[in-house]
Amino acid sequence: MSLYSPGIDSEEQAALRDSVASLLNRKADSAAVRAATMAPERYDRDLWSTLCEQIGVAALIVPEQFDGVGASLTEAHIVLEELGRHLAPVPMLGSAVLATSALLLSGDDEACTATLPALASGEKIAALCWADAAGWRETGVHAGGGILSGTAHYVLDGESADVLLVLAKSGGLVTLHQVDANADGVTRVPNPTMDPTRSLTTITFDDVDAVTIPTPSGxxxxxxxxxxxxxxxxxxxxxxxxxxxxxxxxxxxxxxxxxxxxxxxxxxxxxxxxxxxxxxxxxxxxxxxxxxxxxxxxxxxxxxxxxxxxxxxxxxxxxxxxxxxxxxxxxxxxxxxxxxxxxxxxxxxxxxxxxxxxxxxxxxx
Structure with a gap:
């Protein structure tokens, strides 16, 4: 069993927590959160830019070789906890953690070098396309010969994404692919959600050319x-x-x-x-x-x-x-x-x- 002493931040972690909390107290009050949920992309673009530029939240788990901070999921965890306090609608979970982790788990330096610096700076947002209509047990997209077809459901931050990372069925395996969010054959439909602070999108791929990223099984x-x-x-x-x-x-x-x-x-x-x-x-x-x-x-x-x-x-x-x-x-x-x-x-x-x-x-x- 892993052991952890809860509530004990290191000096650097405490500074990170204080910085994020202070910024959110200024820029993510109830009125700002509600306004962001009504924006066309359903997220707070200005808040996300400030979090990335002033604190570097999108770069936390990105290694230094890819222009990141080189911290760990623990530091991202601290940021996510503070964002949860405010229900702040920003793409930290979808882009800075899940999509970024997908690239890092691939272990492919070429793909990481090409994409992670822009994600780390906040210049671009990525979305991880995964679930089928029934949920996250199976992927909703199929890959064959570098071509994607099918539909990914419940995509976090799919409306605002510049880059799509797609888990797809390929034979009996699950493979990882990268697509420009505005590529021909990609259709994005915003989902109505019970929770207005969490945007989800349905993304359909109609014979879309994709870059296949070599990825270990599992x-x-x-x-x-x-x-x-x-x-x-x-x-x-x-x-x-x-x-x-x-x-x-x-x-x-x-x-x-x-x-x-x-x-x-x-x-x-x-x-x-x-x-x-x-x-x-x-x-x-x-x-x-x-x-x-x-x-x-x-x-x-x-x-x-x-x-x-x-x-x-x-x-x-x-x-x-x-x-x-x-x-x-x-x-x-x-x-x-x-x-x-x-x-x-x-x-x-x-x-x-x-x-x-x-x-x-x-x-x-």
Whole structure:
């Protein structure tokens, strides 16, 4: 079992966290987030540019040889947690973590040299095309002779992407391919989503010429683990924000002549929310630590973090709605945004029962 001391950032990590938090407090308040979700591309272009230029968030996991910072997934995890606090609609998860990781996992220096510097600078955004209509168990695109056909569903940041990295079926294998997002034969259709802060796109490939990137077998399993762990960081940050929102409300709302936060029953419920947030934080950071250090239980911890953090965030978001009373479900209040993010994220990258099945299989059950 991988060991991690939660809540202990190094000096450099603490500085990174403070820098990101300070910038988001200035530029990603509720009004800015809501405005970005209504923009044509459904993400905050100015915020993303600032995060890339001033802090270098897109370059964190990119090695220095490809013009990156040469940090690790742990540093990206810290950024994702802070972004989750604000529900900030920027392509950190889709481009700077998943698509970038796909290129790095390929181990192909030529492909990395050609693409990663532009992603690291924030000049370009990449999207990872993966799922079929049923979810992330299978790819929705087929490859033959360097030609792609089929449809990738639920593509993160697909509307704003300049580069598409495509997991495709090729014979009995899953292979990786790169396509210009504006190439002939590529059709992008924005998906309506329950969570307005998370843009998803359906991308269809109609006999599209693609560059095939040599890739070791099992890349989809490694990407799935990275996706689960990265998503858990967002869930932890959003859980903290929802808890803070609830505590502040119960300290000001009065009923029967007293602030409702003084009622013992509500104190117990908020204590449970706090405990869930802290334990979710622990397993999330244990999981990323296992990935970074290639621990033997890394895949199992990724599945565990995916299940636990999804359930914890869903419960905390539900309690946030309940403890805010009738205003919690109104469009004008942010509680409903956290509730929608919680339930949308719980289904992202596949249903939690799929992780349970893998854990049961690994345990021989």
């Amino acid at each position: 890349i989809e399993d490694n990407l799935r683990a990275i996706a689960f762990v990265a998503l858990s960081a967002e869930q932890v940050g959003a859980s903290r924000a929802a808890l803070d929102l609830t505590v502040e409300y119960t300290k000001s709302r009065k009923q029967f002549g007293r602030v409702i936060g003084s009622f013992q029953a509500l104190k117990h419920r908020m204590a449970d929310m706090y405990a869930l947030t802290e334990t979710a934080h622990s397993i999330s950071y244990a999981a990323v630590d296992a990935l970074v250090n290639k621990a033997p239980d890394a895949v199992q911890l990724a599945d565990s973090a995916r299940i636990y953090c999804s359930e914890a965030f869903s419960h905390i978001a539900g309690e946030t709605i309940q403890l805010h009373g009738g205003i919690g479900i109104t469009w004008e209040h942010d509680a409903q945004l956290f509730f929608k993010r919680a339930h949308g994220s719980a289904q992202l990258f596949g249903q939690p029962r799929e992780s349970l099945e893998r854990l049961a299989h690994a345990a021989g059950l």
